[in-house]
Amino acid sequence: MRYKWFQELNLTNIINYSPKTKQEKIFLNKYKQSNKQVNDIFHWVIIPTFQDPYQMLKDSFESIKQSNFDNKKIILTLAWEEADKDNFMNIKKQFLEEYKDTFLFVNTTLHPKWIEWELQWKWSNVSYSAKNTYRKILDLWIKGDNVIVSVMDSESI
Numbered sequence: 001m002r003y004k005w006f007q008e009l010n011l012t013n014i015i016n017y018s019p020k021t022k023q024e025k026i027f028l029n030k031y032k033q034s035n036k037q038v039n040d041i042f043h044w045v046i047i048p049t050f051q052d053p054y055q056m057l058k059d060s061f062e063s064i065k066q067s068n069f070d071n072k073k074i075i076l077t078l079a080w081e082e083a084d085k086d087n088f089m090n091i092k093k094q095f096l097e098e099y100k101d102t103f104l105f106v107n108t109t110l111h112p113k114w115i116e117w118e119l120q121w122k123w124s125n126v127s128y129s130a131k132n133t134y135r136k137i138l139d140l141w142i143k144g145d146n147v148i149v150s151v152m153d154s155e156s157i
Contacts, residue, residue, distance in 0.1 A: 012068055015041075040146045042104065044075040044137065046129055048122035049154035051084050054091045056155055061095070063157040065102055074103045075137060075147070079122075079129035082113040105140060107133055126151055 009023050015038045019025040045064055049057060057078070065071060078095055080088040092108045099106045109129040130149070137147065 040143075042073050042075060042137075042142055042147045043069055044077065044133075044147050044149045046077045046079055046126055046133075046149065046151045047154050047156075048079040048125040048129070048151065050081045050122070050125075051087060052154045054094055057091065057095070058098075060152065060154060060156055061099060065099075071102055072104050075105045075133075076103045077106075077129050077133050078108045079125040080108060080110050081125055082110050085110065105136070107136060109133060122153075
């Protein structure tokens with residue numbers, strides 16, 4: 001039931017003070033208490049991936065681009081695994097070239113395969129990416145508590 005509520009959640013309704021669902025009313029109250037303004041909020045999207053073709057990733061990037069959130073308030077990170085480094089190098093160049101002017105900040109991270117205490121799977125990529133990109137976000141003078149973080153699968157639209 002909670003999953004269904006969150007599927008219906010619309011951030012725009014909360015920001016515009018016009019909640020439609022019970023969950024939006026709850027989030028609106030938290031939003032009011034935080035004293036945040038919509039101009040203060042940034043959305044950081046991390047996409048972990050491994051051996052995915054560029055066209056599939058591009059569909060995901062385009063769906064983010066076409067969302068109703070201001071693209072200049074979106075930080076987009078592509079988190080890759082070093083075991084697929086050759087594919088990553090080709091896609092990295094295309095990704096950065098095509099989307100560098102679309103979003104506030106785009107970057108890629110390559111999770112090293114030599115970290116022996118970590119498994120080679122998507123959440124290791126996300127963790128590594130978050131640690132390394134967070135420093136860069138702070139360099140943009142964005143306060144960490146003004147960032148909403150989402151992790152989406154590489155084939156999500």
